[in-house]
Amino acid sequence: MAEGRVVRSVVTASDRTLSGRQLGALLTPPAEGRFGYRELARAVRQALLDGRVALRMRLPAERELAVALGVSRTTVTAAYDLLRESGYAHSRQGAGTWTALPEGQSPIGPAALHGDSGSLIDLALAAPEAPADLVAQALSEAAAELPRYTAAQGYHPYGIPELRAAIAERYTARGLPTRPEQILVTTGAQQALTLALALLGGPGDRVLAENPSYTNALDAMRGHRMRITPVPVTEAGWDSGLVDAALRQTAPRLAYLIPDFHNPTGRLMPDEQRREVARSARATGTWLVVDETLSDIALDVPAPRPFAASAGPGTGEQIISVGSLSKSCWGGLRVGWARASSRVVTELARVRITHDLAGSVLDQLVAVALMDRIEPLLPARAAELRRRREALVAALARHLPEWRWTLPPGGLCLWIDLGRPFASQLAARALRHGVRVEGGARFGVDPGTHEHRLRIPYALPSEVYETAAERLAAALDGAPARLADPHLPDWVA
Secondary structure (H helix, E strand, O other), X not given: OOOOOOOOOOEOHHHOEOOHHHHHHXXXXXXXXXXXXXXXXXXXXXXXXXXXXXXXXXXXXXHHHHHHHXXXXXXXXXXXXXXXXXXXXXXXOOOEEEEOOOOOOOOOOHHHHOOOOOOOEEOOOOOOOOOHHHHXXXXXXXXXXXXXXXXXXXXXXXXXXXHHHHHHHHHHHOOOOXXXXXXXXXXXXXXXXXXXXXXXXXXXXEEEEEEOOXXXXXXXXXXXXXXXXXXXXEOOEOOHHHHHXXXXXXXXXXXXXXXXXXXXXXXXXXXXXXXXXXXXHHHHOOEEEEEOOOOOOEOOOOOOOOHHHHOOOOOHHHEEEEEEOOOOOOHHXXXXXXXXXXHHHHHHHHHHHOOOOOOOXXXXXXXXXXXXXXXXXXXXXXXXXXXXXXXXHHHHHXXXXXXXXXXXXXXXXXXXXXXXXXXXXXXXXXXXOOEEOEEHHHHOOOOOOOOOEEEEEOOOOOOHHHHHHHHHHHHHOOOOOOOOOOOOOOOOO
């Protein structure tokens, strides 16, 4: 780690005490850039619920945190008072202030993934299960091929040649001529994005991102201490004029886009808009990092061509496409890739070596075998996801008829409009009723935005959704007419 660089990470209970600098690095600042006491209390609470800060951690002294954040001690004192009043902190005389949860509350971040989930229905993960028979066949073939690799050391920073060639061939078949040397195999698409951020940006650099967007991508940008410029994605999709204006006004180093069945809205960017966005990015010298992880999940329309194939002549040099097998095959395989010029791939590989040297050869051999079967797999995969989407829609219509959504043409999620800004409170209540679901604020560039939204995937078996909808309705039943935290203000966007 470079000296002086602050990296946003999960702080565990083994660290016992947070310094003011550590806590400051873990908090999402308000849009206006300076914490008031209510905004500070909300930021600490969200970091706790997201799992970035562990339970039973001692918070920094008021004066220390005030210095770290550049606010008055009075602001910190009032924020700590709010946290104690709402049950998110408690104090012991002579021992300081410690993080806590209100009675019956549970974390909704990584901390919630550990231990026995019991009968919990997890609607937070938008990824289907593996096609078990195909994975078993691919594993058998990979085991037979593995001895060819065991005579060498096993490090392939660019990826094994067979997999690079298979990914390149599939890009070519989909309309974007690609050579193997233009492919870097990564540990999932998330690593490909992280490498692109590390190569192209740095602390203080601007990055353009859709609002809402994939929460782990936004967290990666914040972890690199980049300044995010949001552009909206609505029910109608993208506004090319707004994207162009944002690019010209802020000249970001790079832009992160999900044009194919956008996560979480499900929108699909038309070809003409892709050309317009690519031209605008070229004019401002902005690199485009295009997340095509969901490209294969086309349910009601033909699968889109790669973004770089639609971008038009002269615009492809500044495009890095990232993808993976997580949605089309299985997330547990952890095989992804970046596609770019061979020069950029070489630079990405140099950055990658400082992270993990190389990926698993066995996983990559499994991926090679699956790439040979992916085209026959996709129609059956899409048919099953359509059935699951239909089951979810029907269950929500029966039990929660006041909710609204636009049916996406592909992808894995419904972007639900609740009609009122209480998604975070509803998510907390739903967890106590046995359903884990993500409120829209988790996908917003600015804290508290999209509080009237829920993201609900249809990646689970169809029979789950009737029970899930019943539990969500029960979480609403008997709730106050105004679902809100009495100690903290509503955030509306």
